[in-house]
Amino acid sequence: MGALFTSRTEAGELLARRLRFAVSPVVLALPRGGVPVAAPVARRLRGTLDVLVTRKIGYPPSPELGVGAIAEGGEPVFDEGLLARLGLTPEAVADVVARERRELARRVQVYRGGRPLPALTGREVIVVDDGLATGGTARAALRAVAAADPERVTLAVPVGAPETVRALRGEADELVVLATPPDFFAVGQWYAHFDQLSDADVLSYLGPS
Template sequence: MELFADRAEAGRRLAERLLDAHDPVVLALPRGGVAVAAPIARRLGVPLDVLVTRKIGYPQQPELGVGAVAEGGEPVFDRTLLRRLGMTPESVADVVEQERRELARRVRVYRGDRPLPALAGREVIVVDDGLATGGTARAALRAVAAAGPARVTLAVPVGALGTVESLRHEADEVVALLTPVDFRAVGQWYVHFEQLSDADVLDLLGQV
């Protein structure tokens, strides 16, 4: 299966599948999703903004996500995983609070005092650079849905097949260019998959 050269190329290819969108609001999940969304917004001729999300990690193993939270939304938990770990949402309340503080910091960095664009009655395209477990995308989609949009599309270059299918219940449409059965990590489907900084995100937002 062909790899994407980088996030920008993935975004350009993804944009061709989104040309029927009617004056959409394009929201990228930072940081990686912004590099995919920038060429989409340019191709569609619409503004780009961010929807900040944070993973909620298992306290003993923070890289293991037991949920996620998006700005403007409530925490969304993987309740099956929590039960398997013998935990409840209340067990990770301190982690949730910590991630909310970091989320607020990133919102200030990326958007300053400017609020999210008005989403009520609008078509919204949520963009990320790939879907592994889909936790942050699910939290983002639910936060967007709560704002009353007319239609929501989740657009990603690549995603685990099971995750893509599960998220079809959270959006009106999920556009994924690649859904490989041997998916192990998002980065394996890109030739260049550098980590982005806050400065990179701000630069990309300034280019659209």
């Protein structure tokens, strides 16, 4: 199967058409890739667009392998099964967690000038990313949002691995996923254009802080 979307922006426009909200929601994008997806969603729903910064917690010998994730305002969320298979405990990756907390704080400063997230208590919140592979960062984000006591939380993504979508259903009030292809390998395979984004790209979507 070929690409499903030309770009993240096109995917966001298609996603926005599937979402129905009676009141203006808070739309939280997971940077960097979730921001161009979330921008059309916030525009169509007349919502408040912001970012919820997340960081993957990598396996020290192979940092690309995520053993957990952390989102601002939340605690680390680990893949307990993977940790067990690797013979690790959360304490064993404490240095990685500390490093990712520092990078998370740096990005909050860059993206929002250090200002806090919008108030989420009693609000409808949509968490948006460009896709779900393992779902680690999305899970950490949803738990951080849930801790703020919102009225309702929706996770909205253009594409996701079927098993990941199933695993995340209990983490949000609603999941909106446009496609769950069975031959899912990576998020980028479903986009014709999937460029790496910079901090400057993120700021261009967010506008003046």
